[in-house]
Amino acid sequence: MNFFERQQRVRRMSVRLVALFVLAVIAIVVAVDLAVLIAFNAFSSGLGNVVGIVIVTSLITLTAISLAAAFRMLGLRGGGGKVARELGGVAVPPDTTDPQLRRLRNVVEEIAIASGTPVPEVYVLPQEDGINAFAAGWDSSSAAVAVTRGTLERLNRDELQGVIAHEFSHVVNGDMRLNIRLMGLLYGILFLAVIGRTLTQFGIIGGGRRDEKSSGNPLAVIGIALLVTGGVGVLAGRLIKASVSRQREYLADASAVQFTRQPSGIAGALKKIAGLEAGSNLKNPRREEVGHMLFGAGAGAFASWFATHPPLVDRIKVLDPSFDANQLTGLRRQWATHPPSGLEEDLSLGLIERNGAAARRDAAAPAARPTLPEPSATVPVPEATLVGSVGAPGAQSYAQAGAILDEIPADVLERAHSPATVVPLLLGLLMADEPAARDNQRAALAAHGPAVADAAAGEAAALARLHPLLRLPLAEVALPALRALPASDKQAALRQVFDLIHADGRISGYEYCLSRLVYRELDASLNPRSAWRGDRRTIAGSRDAVALLYAVLAQYGNPEEARAGVAFQAGMARVLPRVSLRYVPPPQGVVALESAWPSLIGLTPEDKRELVAGALAVISADGVTTLTELELLRTVCALLECPVPLELAAPVPRG
Template identity: 60%
Template sequence: MNFFERQRQVKRLSARLVLLFVLAVVALVAAVCLAVVVAINLVGGTVDNLPGLLIFTAIATVVVIGLASLFRTVGLRGGGGKVALELGGVLVPEDTTDLQLRRLRNVVEEIALASGVPVPEVYVLEDERAINAFAAGWSTADAAVAVTRGALDRLNRDELQGVIAHEFSHVVNGDMRLNIKLIGLLFGILFLAVIGRTFVNAGIIGGRSRDSKDGGNPLPLIGLALIAAGFLGVLAGRIIKASVSRQREYLADASAVQFTRQTAGIAGALKKIGGLEGGSKLISPKTEEVGHLLFGSGQGFSSLFATHPPLVKRIQVLEPDFNPAELQALTERWRESPPSGMAEDVALGLAGAPAQPLPHPDATVSVGPGEVSSQVGAPGDEAYRRAESILGQIPPEILARARRGDTVTPLVYGLLLSEQPDVRAKQVAILAAKHGTGIADAAVGEAVEVWGLHPLLRLPIAQLSFPVLRMHPVPRKQELIETINELIMADGRVDVFEYCFSRLLHRDLYESVYDNPPWPERKRNLATARDSIAMLLAILASVGTPDPAAAQRAFAAGVAGIAPRLDVGYAPPAQGVLALEQVWPDLDGLSPRDKSVLVEAMVAVIGSDGTMTNAEFELLRTICSMIHCPVPALTENGDRDHV
């Protein structure tokens, strides 16, 4: 199942979730109304207008459930870090020097660069000694990945990679947005039990504090009925979570294998869950609420209510010859001497692997439209190796400054300073006027170092700095974006790198604050988005070649692939890449199927001459990222089969 099919599946699951939620609410409303009737009969009371009372009860129940769900959902705004903090998570600093935490962050950064999504926040659940992990968030820009202390202690690097890659599958494919919606919706269903306990307590206290001659107080009975309805809600919640979660875990396991190019990692992690005493069970009282987010089952429910497939079946999908008896042997071996992940790294030679050389800046790749489309959201062996190479060849001192809040801003500015003295003088004057000579001088120092690096390292350095920039208060984020725009326009034009840099940063910072893209949601198809598609393809054609005739042929190749019936002409806008600002709402509003067609059309334009340069591919990745279709890293000729 490719990325676009997963996206369609997530949309279907979202519709199923809403339907199941509505059915659960209807069942709870009926149960509460029945409880009111029973309570009135038990206390010997009469009601002049019973239908009116039941209508009021039904409306009140729906309102309570709705408000509780809304309250919980709003409380989760601000990103996946909220969920991690509620479970006792501790944020892992970007510049950590702890060996275990550094290993964790390196793994997360490698997979983020390979898959083409922003680096998420990283948390450790320090009080949890079992092996588990989860990803949460509303978008890739505010995502968080959390692992337990047990996972850090017990898993070697390959196994940790497998677990993190599994969670990245949920990030890339949109599962986590569905999962966090599920938390909010189910909270409303479970809230009835809280109301029930309040009624019981109020009824008991009220009954003791006054001399009732009416023969009975219905509040405790109604409260008990609401508690029973609350337990019915728990049951409904578990069924809903199980119905939308199990198959996705198999798919995430398969994606993890694709991310990390081997099955031993994730299979080894699952075996350690099955062989160690603590398994994957968490001690947090929030486990019931977040069970569907976890890598392994956080609680021991029956198969009817389990949010995860049976552990042995998950292992056997990865290793068909696996014998369940092996888990018992591992349990006996590890009872006396539990495994140490860091020690296994040393024994297996998993630490300190040399970086692979990056391709020449002018290298090209030979690609076909279907090849890129099939890789969206599905980085493979080559992309992962490229990410390792990038991290391995960024100088450690630059990486350290990209990960620190007090040094990241001059570095980001330095990435944009021109090597042309007259343009650079204007840019330095802008920095000095806005931030003082200290920041301006520091940015110049950063620029001198960056100029000596491989061009393919510049955008990844910027992307690695984004998690630190997200921590800035909103006014500083706005100031940063404004300054970057002024630096870019100092020479009166915008090149491909500058546009990619500024666009990705703005989108990332905006979504980290507001949980949604910087434009209103619009439902579009290929026909209604015709003008935006034509503008996009024209821009790509004009950027790819200075020859107008060749650009027109490239444009025609893209149009022929997407919709010949649209009958649009080649008309590149005078603003160049800046005109892309007009197309994002329409293109992001396309269905997954239409986005797949659009990606193939873009590749047809850029690769009309049979090859694609690094600069062209980075622009393609930026465009795809803006419409939430992450494309893995570019690999040079010889690294993969060509279509």
């Protein structure tokens, strides 16, 4: 099952989720109507009164459920970070020096860069001893990855990689959007139980004051009915969560293994959950609400039809067929007196050095460590390879991500991680190579203050020799520090980026890609919003947007208009063979894409697959795909929420 098929599957599951929710609401409305009719003895008062009471009661119940669900959705606009903070999560600073937290951030950054997704916010749940993690958010720009303190303390680096890769599978494949929708919808059902509890208490107390008998008090009867229906709603919610969660956990486990090529990592994490007393349990009372998005079950075991996760032993056996469940007895006995320490295991495995510094990523196999290709290199990219790789990074991507982070100088990474220096760094990345153009850019930045202009110019000089393929990954690493800025500083950064890229009178593909990614991340941070949208656009209905995208790609890769026209027609013939359009070079160049994104992002998964295939046909029409063209295509795909992993850049093995 490739990325687009999984996206389509998630879309169908979303429809099923809404259908199940509607059925549950109908059942609850009927139950509340009956309770009210019985409480007010309305059956003996005539058909007209019965109909009137049913209509009024149904409207009130539906309104209460709808408002509660809408309120919860509104509260979740902040994305994954909001969910993590509700569970007591504490953000991990991008420039942290704590060994455990630095290890966590390094793993998250490597996997994000390898998979072609923005580096998400990272949180730790410091009060939780169990081993658990989750990814939450509406899309990759609002995503957050959270792990418990037990995860940091008990798992070694390989096991942590497996858990984080599992969570990134949920980020990449759209599972987390389904999860957060589920939180919002089910809150309306659970809200009835709260109302029922309140009415019951009020009704019983009030009734006792009047006649010492609560049984005749309608409020108490209605409250009890709402408690019962709310309980039914809880059970229905668990069934719904179980129906959309269990199989996805197997898929995410398999994706993590494909990514890291280390089944022992994620299997080791699951064994520690099974062998430690704390397991994967959470203490937070909100664990029920987020149970379906956790790496492991957040509470005690439910009956199998209510369980949101497959049995631990089954998950382990899929990853390690030789595993014997009887081994857990020995592990429990051993860990009861000597709990595992992730950092100590890292030391014994050679993953860190005695001074706490990370060991070289290629220490185990230096000859196989990938290195960066020459900027002028070309790469063959068959359509099947591109489509099959979207959202499905492999071990080669992970190895290359490590190589990329190793190639970026340590002091540059330090500035990218610091909110105090991240804006000048990004401005320096955007400054032109030509002296005249750079002078114009510096003058434009001087309007924001001489210090800003000087700092950006200094960064530009320091980054001048940075390999072209390191620039976008460096920007992606810097995005968390950018999101951590106060709102006023984020707005100022947006204005500075805008003025800089327009200062020299032209915007290159590289400048556009970087500035567009920065804008998307800052806009999502400044204007959080839910993404409950239906992907209902088609390529045929978005013909002009598709043509504009292909015209920009053709113009970017072919200076000669005739060759650009051939490339444009190759893409159009691939996705819209019956449509005849003449190639027209976009006067605005790559900036013209701004008008196309709303239509393109809203395409259905199957049409996005065709769109990506057509884009590849455009850039490879001349028989050559340069790394520069491939990087532009990867950025376009990232903006379309179809992340292309690094492995397509085909690194050359060192040896």
